[in-house]
Amino acid sequence: MKEECRRDFERISEYLDGELSEDLCRQIEDHLRRCPQCRECVDSLRKSIELCKKAVYEEMGRDARERLRAALRDCFASDRS
Amino acid sequence: MNEMTDVTADPTDHHLIDQFKAGSMEAMEKIVGRYEDRIFTFGLKMCGHLQDAEDIAQETFLNAFRYLKDFREETKLKNWLFMIAARACIRKRRKKKCEPDHEISLDSFVQEDGSAGRYEIPDWSDDPSDNVIRAELKRIIDAAIQTLPQKYKLVFNLRDMEGFSTKETAEILGISAQAVKTRLHRARLFLREEISKRYKEGRSR
Ligand SMILES: [Zn+2]
Numbered sequence: 001m002k003e004e005c006r007r008d009f010e011r012i013s014e015y016l017d018g019e020l021s022e023d024l025c026r027q028i029e030d031h032l033r034r035c036p037q038c039r040e041c042v043d044s045l046r047k048s049i050e051l052c053k054k055a056v057y058e059e060m061g062r063d064a065r066e067r068l069r070a071a072l073r074d075c076f077a078s079d080r081s
Numbered sequence: 082m083n084e085m086t087d088v089t090a091d092p093t094d095h096h097l098i099d100q101f102k103a104g105s106m107e108a109m110e111k112i113v114g115r116y117e118d119r120i121f122t123f124g125l126k127m128c129g130h131l132q133d134a135e136d137i138a139q140e141t142f143l144n145a146f147r148y149l150k151d152f153r154e155e156t157k158l159k160n161w162l163f164m165i166a167a168r169a170c171i172r173k174r175r176k177k178k179c180e181p182d183h184e185i186s187l188d189s190f191v192q193e194d195g196s197a198g199r200y201e202i203p204d205w206s207d208d209p210s211d212n213v214i215r216a217e218l219k220r221i222i223d224a225a226i227q228t229l230p231q232k233y234k235l236v237f238n239l240r241d242m243e244g245f246s247t248k249e250t251a252e253i254l255g256i257s258a259q260a261v262k263t264r265l266h267r268a269r270l271f272l273r274e275e276i277s278k279r280y281k282e283g284r285s286r
Pocket residue numbers: 004005031035037038039
């Protein structure tokens with residue numbers, strides 16, 4: 001891996017998260033314009049992060065909700081009223 | 082930059098905490114209602130099993146209400162709940178006597194030809210009629226997340242799944258912001274590879 005590619009490979013996440021200074025962003029964007037390999041690397045990482053975010057949602061079942069409330073009532077109802 | 086943690090309490094939470102401190106059981110149930118799905122989701126993404134996720138949610142709220150009367154709102158209620166939940170996940174894993182975490186090195190992602198590799202990442206469909214494809218994709222993603230070593234999984238779930246900032250995640254886990262950034266980047270690279278691999282395998286079957 002070329003030095004420049006390696007340097008930016010370490011920073012892609014910070015770049016995608018907007019956590020780099022303007023100077024460093026410009027440096028990376030400059031490199032990406034010239035380097036199709038790194039461009040593809042950034043794109044597929046971005047895509048993979050977005051995909052994970054789409055698939056996040058889980059819902060607790062109604063029974064599990066009820067069991068949670070029952071456990072809390074058992075524990076706390078006696079000393080408060 | 083999302084470096085600043087906004088410590089202003091959510092007004093609804095603040096009100097409910099006051100009511101709870103005054104002895105209201107109803108306030109306790111309202112707090113549960115506001116956060117149970119998120120804590121449960123976090124537990125499930127951390128442990129991979131419904132029963133474990135339910136245990137994590139119970140342990141989190143039992144501990145939270147045990148100490149809520151002393152909670153001084155120096156951090157947001159939500160962040161404090163995740164701090165308790167993260168500890169519950171770590172304890173649960175320790176009890177199961179799993180193998181120790183392995184480190185993920187950046188070099189492991191550099192290919193033999195010196196490139197960063199090519200990855201085929203599928204698209205997520207927002208079309209409800211694609212629910213079979215979506216279920217299959219979700220299965221691939223969830224299974225990939227389960228293969229992350231715990232310390233990377235904690236950071237990934239808090240940052241990318243729950244949307245906490247770098248600074249908030251550092252506070253929740255008691256680690257440095259730099260450690261959050263390093264672990265998140267490696268976790269994402271790891272997941273990209275796992276998802277791409279599993280997706281390809283699924284299609285060639
Ligand atoms: Zn490059």
